[in-house]
Structures are given as structure tokens and as C-alpha cells.
Amino acid sequence: MTAAPQRRAVAIRHVAFEDCGTLGTVLAGRGWELQTLQAGIDPLDAADTADLLIVLGGPISANDTDTYPFLRLQLALLERRLRQQRPTLGICLGAQLIARALGGRVAPMGAREIGFAPLSLTDAG
Template sequence: MKAMGIQHVAFEDTGILAPLLAARGWQLQTLQAGIDRLDDAETADLLIVLGGPISANDVHAYPHLRVLHALLRTRLAAYRPTLGICLGAQLVARALGACVTPMGAKEIGFAPLSLTDAGLASPLRALVGIPVLHWHGESFTLPDGALRLAATPACAQQAFAIGHHLLALQCHPEVDATRIDTWLIGHADELQRAGIDPRALREQAHRYAAPLAAAARDLFAAWLDALPPPTPVAAAPIATAVPA
């Protein structure tokens, strides 16, 4: 089966997902947002939309977001398996008609999630008590028909799901925390503006990398196991309209 990842910056990659998918026989292709054409992404057996330092609302500054919004609306209307992480989750929420807004403060660092009852019954139960990487300054409202799965004190919307085909995660369980320096270097300006010492984040990453990787593998394995079987669908032209 074919999985496609849409990547916005090089270091926010599929992380521990890549070897997990390979071990299960998935072929993973990574596309660069704003550069690569996304035509085949509409009918991929699995689409993974990754994080990045832009806003899901920045459609005028970053025109590729219009294409991504339309692509996600088409996939989700067809119940095609889709995973959104951080910016990817915000794009999914916006494609479903929800609002993406600034939180007023950055949530950056490792902290555990508080799971709802639905979250405890979902694959996210693997993350109970596990500090997960958070790195965002915006959040989303819960889309109609979505199940809220998790929160933190700083952010009420950390994860949601619709059926078995869609999972949206504001946090970063996919991160390979042994490579956290790529994030610390790539986001150096943001860390400085937020008054966050990269040495503290590096120490957290060293402490939590192993338990987070093990829990995240269990999370994503359980979610992949529950995916509906792929259904061949002919690709249709991707619209360019953006939700108001």
C-alpha cells in the first residue's frame, strides 16, 4: 500500500513513522509542500500531513495551502485514511470548517496529555503518562462530528478523530527525539523569541526519547491496524477554493 507524507520543513519529518510503515510493507513517498505536485496524494492509501512554522490561515502568503485545503476536503469526504500532525491537524480542522486561531502563547516542550474517555478508548491510550513533544502557538476548534481525544492545560484541543479513517494530532508523537537538535537549530529564532532555553529542551528529549518512541509506535500501530481497507478511487481535479 502507498503512503504519502507532505512535509513543510526538512526536520519535521515522519520520524518514527517511517520505519514502522516500512516494516508493515507500506511504500512511503515524501512530497515537499509548495514544490511538488499533489495530484497523486488524493488517492494515496494513506496521507500524512506534517507540521511546519506557518499558519493554516496563511493562504494568501502561501498559495499551496489552498491546494492542501481542497485536497483534504476531497479525501475526508471520501473517508480516505488521513493523519494530520500539528500544522497538518490544523489544516484538517480548517478543511472540516473549524477555526484555527492563535493561543496567545507558545506551547513548546515535553508534557503528557490528558485523555478524554474517547481518547482512552482510542489508540492514544498508548500515550497515558508519556511526555509528548508540543511545539505550536495556534490551535483549532473541534470540527462538527469529531471526537475530542486529548488536551493539555495550555491547549484544550490536542487530538481528534472521525471514524477510523482520520486522526488529527496537535502534538508530535511522531518525533524521533534523539534528533531533537535538528528542531532546536531550525526553530532557533522562535525559541529565542519565546524565551526558551534549547538546553532544557535537549535535556527533556534525552530523558523522554525512548519511552515516547515506544508509546508512539504502539499508538500508530493500533491506528494503522484499524484503518479501513483501501478502495480504489479515480483521481478528480483538485479545487482551489478555500473555506471562508
């Protein structure tokens, strides 16, 4: 009997001290290989072919493409993956980038969002 092929997740991180945290533990426990790429340093080729792409957070905005040109590469990558309906997860900055890749607008809220906060569901969901 042949073993199922190992699934591969690629995470793009924007600050050196950040990782996938408990998500990495869950993926490893389910047999996933996890590769981490440093934004602006590592080529994104591996992210194009990953079974799952995870784009992590960072202290910048998805609108900062002039200051951080590597964000344009990530936006193009996300547009391709989303058009192909490939599994993709964005956390914090990663969610902003996904919103932009889908044609959405990203704007400041007037308060910093750092860490976890309670969620409340509305009737709209």
C-alpha cells in the same frame, strides 16, 4: 500465491528537515511504501490516490493562505479525501489544515506548541 499489493502512504512536508520520524519506521516495518512531497514545490497528484495521506507540521498557520497559496491546494485535497473518508493523518500544521478542511476554526492559543507534551484525558474524552 500472489503477494498482497503494497500500500502507499504519501507525506506532505513543509520544512526540508522534517520527515515522518518513527511513523515512517512503523510504516516501513509493515510493508508500506512512503513517498514524501515538498509543500509548494511538488505536485500533489500522488497524495490524491495514496492509501494514507500524512500532512506534517511546519512553522506557519493553516490560516496563512494569502502568504502561502499552496495551503489552498492542500485544503482542497484534504476536503476531497475527508469527504471520501480516505485515511488521513495531520500532525501539527497538518491537524490545523484538517480542522479547516472540516469547517473548523483555527486560532492562536497564546503559547507555542512545539514537540511532545503530556496529554490528560477528560471525562468527555
